[in-house]
Amino acid sequence: MKNSVRVAISGAAGRIANNLLFSIASGQLLGDQQPISLSLLETPARLSMLNGIAMELHDGVFPLLAGVEVSDDPWQAFEGADYVFLISSPLDSLATASKTADARMEQHGNTFALHGKALNDVASRDVKILVISNPVMINALMVQRNAPDLNSSCISALMRLDHNRAHALLAHKAGASLADVRKVIVWGNHSSTQYPDFYHATIGGVRVDALLENDWLHQVSIGLVRQRGYAVIDAYGGLRAASSAAKAAIDHMRDWIFGTRDGDWTSMGVLSDGSYGIPSGIFFGFPVVADGGQVNIVQGLQICPERLEKIHHSADEIYRRCQQFNLL
Structure with a gap:
């Protein structure tokens, strides 16, 4: 069996991540011969929910799942990451979007700047980072600007x-x-x-x-x-x-x-x-x-x-x- 690779996901308690996690654990990302370790990042307020998701992942008895870690610290979550999905902690519903678009973008920008710094410090030098949350092109650039030691080819945005x-x-x-x-x-x-x-x-x-x-x-x-x-x-x-x-x-x-x-x-x-x-x-x-x-x-x-x-x-x-x- 191969050594496991580390897959990190931010905003891991959200609806997109919930679909993503179980697909990755079942081998849909890297195939049925590649063990993976999942590192899940959330805000402190959503850690309890994230612990529940971790329980479900364990209870799913996925043969390829070598481990699950839960954290609210991006430096811990991104340590040695080979593949990263950046979803932040976006609002799942437009009905709950009470802030202006600019205010939400500023908040996201601060989050992605922080994530860029953490990835720059601790991720694998060959990491592949996919930015998913909107405004996706701005967020990707925010990550890139804050990760000067990573090659810009390590970062892409979802289209x-x-x-x-x-x-x-x-x-x-x-x-x-x-x-x-x-x-x-x-x-x-x-x-x-x-x-x-x-x-x-x-x-x-x-x-x-x-x-x-x-x-x-x-x-x-x-x-x-x-x-x-x-x-x-x-x-x-x-x-x-x-x-x-x-x-x-x-x-x-x-x-x-x-x-x-x-x-x-x-x-x-x-x-x-x-x-x-x-x-x-x-x-x-x-x-x-x-x-x-x-x-x-x-x-x-x-x-x-x-x-x-x-x-x-x-x-x-x-x-x-x-x-x-x-x-x-």
Whole structure:
């Protein structure tokens, strides 16, 4: 049996984490031959709940689960971490969001700055850190700015939920198998400015513009993907998506570790190098390929001025927010 690896999760008492933890313990992240130790981080006020989750993990008798630790100290929780999912302690329901957006963002920023410092001090030097909580691109940059000793390639931001939504929507519209859909992109931010892009997508090797009407592909679908999260919230009576977000986090991390499938890419928030005119130094959702644990932005895509304007609109939103919080 292999030596165990250490997986740390912040905001571990929340709904996303609750779905994520049991999937990881069952081997869905690293496979059925890799033992794992879980390190769970929460605020002091939620430690009692977290202890209950730890009990359930133990009672689940997961063969791969080598241990579970619970803490409210990020330096303890992130010690030697190989893989980290940063969910903070977000509000599960919009109905409980009494603070202004800026106040919530400032609170999150302080949390992610602290987490960045702890990760910088104690995590594995090859750690893979996935930031999940919104505003996800700002939070990822906050971590990166506070972890100067970690390579920026160790940090990424979740766009996979939006990518998966676009992928599933396209398959459903075409009446096709999910496995046959390739080269979907969701550019930009996890917000209403994101740009779902089917221009390069194929189904069974055939370009989708030969299979579906242009208006749906390049107009209607954009709104459907952008609004999907709000549709879920409405259906749940105010609760945010949790199961699909946890699945997206695992999909993101698995592609990062094991590589994207041949002939395909995924959407991932990574630090911009200036590709496609996106300002360097901000985190942004790009099409990427992964291989051997390394992620590279797909280069050379033909993008017309109209589509590029939509992509840059999302970049402008992120850039302004970064400036607002003195991150640039």
